[in-house]
Structures are given as structure tokens and as C-alpha cells.
Amino acid sequence: MANKTITAPKGFLAVGVYCGIKRSGRPDLALLVCPSGAKAAAVFTTNKIVSAAVIVSRQHVKSARISAVVANSGNANACTGKAGIKNAIKMCVQAACSLNAIRNTKYTGHKVLVASTGIIGHQLPMKKVVEGISKAAAKVSDSQAAGLSFTQAIMTTDTKPKNAVTHIEIQGKKITIAGTTKGAGMIGPNMATTLCFITTDAAISKALLAKALKGAIGESLNKLTVDGHQSTNDTAIILASGLAGNRPIARADKQYAKFSRALAGVCDNLARQMALDAEGATRMFKVIVKGAATKAEAAKAARAVANYDLVKCAIHGGDPNWGRIICAVGSVGVKLNPKKLSCRINDITVFKAGSPRKFDVKKASRAILQTEHTITVDLGAGKHSDFCYGCDLSREYVTINADYHT
Numbered sequence: 550m551a552n553k554t555i556t557a558p559k560g561f562l563a564v565g566v567y568c569g570i571k572r573s574g575r576p577d578l579a580l581l582v583c584p585s586g587a588k589a590a591a592v593f594t595t596n597k598i599v600s601a602a603v604i605v606s607r608q609h610v611k612s613a614r615i616s617a618v619v620a621n622s623g624n625a626n627a628c629t630g631k632a633g634i635k636n637a638i639k640m641c642v643q644a645a646c647s648l649n650a651i652r653n654t655k656y657t658g659h660k661v662l663v664a665s666t667g668i669i670g671h672q673l674p675m676k677k678v679v680e681g682i683s684k685a686a687a688k689v690s691d692s693q694a695a696g697l698s699f700t701q702a703i704m705t706t707d708t709k710p711k712n713a714v715t716h717i718e719i720q721g722k723k724i725t726i727a728g729t730t731k732g733a734g735m736i737g738p739n740m741a742t743t744l745c746f747i748t749t750d751a752a753i754s755k756a757l758l759a760k761a762l763k764g765a766i767g768e769s770l771n772k773l774t775v776d777g778h779q780s781t782n783d784t785a786i787i788l789a790s791g792l793a794g795n796r797p798i799a800r801a802d803k804q805y806a807k808f809s810r811a812l813a814g815v816c817d818n819l820a821r822q823m824a825l826d827a828e829g830a831t832r833m834f835k836v837i838v839k840g841a842a843t844k845a846e847a848a849k850a851a852r853a854v855a856n857y858d859l860v861k862c863a864i865h866g867g868d869p870n871w872g873r874i875i876c877a878v879g880s881v882g883v884k885l886n887p888k889k890l891s892c893r894i895n896d897i898t899v900f901k902a903g904s905p906r907k908f909d910v911k912k913a914s915r916a917i918l919q920t921e922h923t924i925t926v927d928l929g930a931g932k933h934s935d936f937c938y939g940c941d942l943s944r945e946y947v948t949i950n951a952d953y954h955t
Contacts, residue, residue, distance in 0.1 A: 553714045554696025558725040558750035560585050560790030562689035565702025568681020570623035570667070570674060576702035578681035579620045581746060582648060582689050586614035587788035589662065590759035592766050594783035601626045601633035602665040603784060605641065609659050610786070613755070616656040618786060619644040619682060620664040620744060622703050622731070627669045627781040636673045637663050643679050647686035664744050664784045666705055666731065700729040703744050706828050707731050713818035717811045719804050722795040724751045726811050730770075730819045743770055745785035745819065751808055752791035753798040760801070761809040762787045769816035773938045774855050775827040787812075824938045825920065829945030833921050834864060838878070839934040840927040846883040847928075847935035853881040854924060855939030865941035869913035871899040878926055889929020895922050 556563050560583055568578040591610045593603050609615070619640050626633045642658035649656055665673075689695065700710040714727040732743040747762070766785050791797070798805050824833035836854045841847035854860055857877040863870040871892050878885065892900040895916045897908050916922050 550693070552693040552696065553727070554693050554712050555581065555699060555727045555729050555746055555748045556691045556693065556696035557714050557727040558748045558790060559792040560587070560750055561748045561788070562691050562695070563699040564685050564688040564690060564695045565698035565700070566681055566685045566688065568621075568684070569677035570621055575704075576698060577621055577623045578678065578685055579699045579702035580644060580682065580685040580689055581618040581699060581748070581788070583616060583788055583790050584652065584654070585790055585792065586616055586660070587790050588753065588755045588758055589615040589786065589788050590755065590762045591662070591787070592763060592785045594780060596781050596783070598628065598781050600665055600782040601629055601637040602663045603782060604634055605637040606662045606664065606784065606786075609641065609662050612660050614660060615662055615788060616654075616660045617644050617648060618662045618664065618746060618788070620703050621667070621673070621678060622705050623667040624665060624671055624673050625667045625669045625782050626665040626673050629670070629672055632672055636675055636678075637665070639675060640678060640682065643682045644686065647683045651686050662786055664782070664786070666703065666744050666782050669781060696729075700731070703729070703731045705731060707826055709826055711819055711822040711826065713815045713822070715811050715815050717807060719751065719795045719798070719807060722793050724793045724795060724808065724811070725749065726751070726815050728815045728819050730823060732823050743780070743783050743785065743823070745770060745816075747785070747787040747812070747815065748790070749787065749812075750790045750793040751798065752793060752795050753789050753805075753808065757798055757801065757805055758787060758789050761805070761812050764809060765813040765816040768813055769820040770823075772936060773820045773824055774852060775824070775830070775940055820938055824940050827940040829943040829948070830940035831865065831943060832919065833938060833940045835921070835923045835936055835938055837923060837925045837934065837936045838928060839925065840889070840929045840931060841933040841935070842884040842931040844933045844935055847933050848937070849881055850878045850883045850926065850928065851935055851937035853877045854926065855937040858942055861939065861942035864917055865943050867914040867918040869894055869899060869910060869917060874924060874926065875900060878928065883928065884930040886929035889927070891927040891929070893925040
């Protein structure tokens with residue numbers, strides 16, 4: 550069976566283990582290694598309050614080559630002061646030392662990236678973490694099982710692992726791009742409670758790798774909202790081993806465009822999986838806003854609909870209550886023409902040119918109750934468009950977040 554995890558591209562090893570952070574006994578320590586060294590790029594949270602891992606990785610990602618990524622779940626290592634930063638650095642150093650001892654390499658801590666996710670305000674149990682890193686270093690592998698265990702070790706309230714892989718050909722060479730992510734709540738407006746790790750064996754310059762990642766995240770994970778709440782730990786990392794054998798992509802040419810499209814496809818796949826596995830979610834939807842005065846206003850209106858609790862509740866119940874959709878777009882200050890304003894649920898027109906339309910309510914309800922459906926709103930104010938992914942709001946979401954700390 551074809552490998553569909555982050556160990557699919559050439560040059561990557563991974564594993565996930567249990568070290569004792571989570572009381573559940575589920576895997577909570579993940580390690581990703583590129584023995585040959587990888588070019589790296591990353592996108593981080595825009596929250597003003599950031600985790601220790603984000604602070605450290607922002608500096609380490611500037612290195613010319615990255616040897617490994619170490620990540621933990623069950624503890625965010627955020628709002629933990631100087632001790633938290635020391636612990637994040639210690640995780641990087643321990644990963645390098647453990648790998649050196651086993652693989653006879655010469656990795657250094659500043660060439661290791663670190664990520665954390667979980668509850669805020671608690672110090673990491675470093676004795677357990679250090680032991681876990683040593684255990685993980687001895688188990689890294691390029692197998693699909695190892696890649697899957699990595700994904701399982703970064704999960705928190707996720708109910709299923711999320712992986713995506715694609716293959717393209719550049720200059721006659723097969724290029725593989727693979728990604729994994731976690732995140733089910735505190736998602737929006739930009740990534741939020743998302744850890745995303747992407748690997749590729751493409752040979753590409755560090756600058757273009759960063760450009761491609763920023764563009765891909767902007768059109769995928771940054772277009773997803775579960776509850777409109779932003780985390781302190783958001784991190785998306787891409788590592789490129791360069792072992793596919795293609796001539797290095799050094800210009801923003803056709804080869805770069807092809808790579809960028811493939812990367813965007815992987816990220817979009819992961820974003821959709823996140824929407825379907827959001828906390829308490831039973832279905833997802835895509836909001837497309839057309840006819841906006843600017844792209845920014847289209848994005849603002851789309852996110853307003855996706856975040857509107859009354860819309861999300863109606864979708865959970867299969868209620869084609871289009872009035873809530875119209876109310877949402879009218880509440881965020883974007884330009885619109887009330888006489889041209891229109892709305893569709895899938896291909897069912899429910900509101901057009903500022904007036905309600907007769908439609909088959911049962912058919913519309915069935916459309917909403919599908920695993921996925923699309924809401925399209927035309928503001929009638931311009932030619933720009935954008936979209937946002939969202940999910941329904943259920944009782945289970947409240948239950949999960951009411952009991953999260955306990």
C-alpha cells in the first residue's frame with residue numbers, strides 16, 4: 550500500500566510515542582527527522598501571545614538547514630515564562646543529542662524546530678519529555694506506520710488522524726509532497742490551534758519554499774474557521790530534503806507554479822479534513838462570496854457567515870434559514886447592494902435581487918444535511934470573490950470545551 554504520511558517523500562523519518570504528558574496514555578511526543586538536512590520554512594500564529602515553542606522556532610527556522618522537528622501534545626508550553634522558553638530549547642537540544650548518539654550524526658539544537666499544543670499555563674514535565682525524545686530517536690523510521698504514529702502523537706481533541714499526499718513531475722523527476730495536521734477547536738481567523746507539518750523531496754530555494762508555503766496556507770488553513778478563536782501555538786512547517794533529483798527551483802517560473810499548486814492542494818485537503826473533524830462537528834460547509842467591492846471584503850463577509858453561530862446552529866439542524874446568512878453579511882460593514890443581494894444553498898436559489906424566492910425546503914434541508922455543502926452569496930457591489938470553510942455547531946462542542954481542563 551502506498552505511503553500516505555509525511556514519511557512518503559524521500560529523506561524523512563518519523564515516529565510518535567507516549568512519554569507521559571497526557572493522562573489518557575495516548576501518544577504525546579512526535580519526532581520528524583531529515584538525516585541529510587532540509588531547507589525549511591514556517592508560518593506562525595499572529596496572536597500577540599505566543600508559546601515558547603513559537604518563540605524558539607521563529608529563530609531556529611532561519612538556519613540554512615534543519616535536521617529535525619520535535620513536537621508534543623497535551624501541553625501548550627504557553628504563558629510559561631522564561632522556564633517555558635528554556636524547556637523548548639531543551640527539547641531541541643535533546644532531540645539533537647539523542648539522534649547524534651544513535652545515528653552518529655552532528656546535529657545541533659538550533660537546527661531543530663519545536664512545536665507544542667495542549668493546555669495553556671502549565672510547565673512541561675521535562676523529565677518525561679526528555680525520556681520520550683530519547684525513546685523516539687531510537688524508533689524513527691520511514692514507514693507509513695511511523696508516519697501515522699507521528700500524526701497520532703500531535704492530536705488533542707481530534708478524533709482521527711489527518712494526512713494528505715500528492716505527486717507531481719518536475720523536469721522528469723517525481724516530486725512528492727505530504728502533510729499532516731491537527732486541530733479541532735480554537736480555529737480562526739488564521740490557522741489557530743493548528744500544528745501542520747509538510748515534507749517534500751523537491752529541490753527548491755529556501756526563499757521560494759517560504760513563498761509557496763505562505764501562499765498555500767493563506768488559501769487553505771487561513772480560510773478555515775471552527776469557532777473564530779485564535780491560539781497561541783499555531784505553527785505550519787515545511788521541510789524540503791531536495792532528494793527527488795530535480796534541478797533546484799530557483800525562480801518563480803512554471804516549475805515553481807506547478808510546485809505551488811500541488812502544495813496548495815495538499816494544504817486545502819488538510820483544511821477540509823480539519824473542518825470535518827472539528828470539535829463536535831457533524832458536517833462542513835464552504836461559503837463563497839461573490840460580487841464584492843474588494844477581495845478583502847469578500848473574505849470578511851465569507852468569514853462572517855462561517856462564524857455566525859445562528860447559521861452554524863441552523864446547519865446542524867438542517868434548517869435552510871437563509872435570513873441568518875443575509876443578516877451575517879450585512880453585519881460586518883462590507884459594501885453591498887441590497888437590491889442585487891442574492892443567496893444560494895448549493896444550486897438552490899433562496900434569495901435573489903433583494904427578495905426571497907420560492908424553493909423546495911425539503912430539498913434544501915437535504916442539501917444542508919450532506920457531509921458538505923456550499924453557500925454562495927452575491928453582494929452585488931463589485932467583481933471580487935473569496936471563500937471560507939466552516940462547520941456546524943453542536944451540543945458536543947459545548948461539552949468538549951466545558952470539560953477541557955478537567
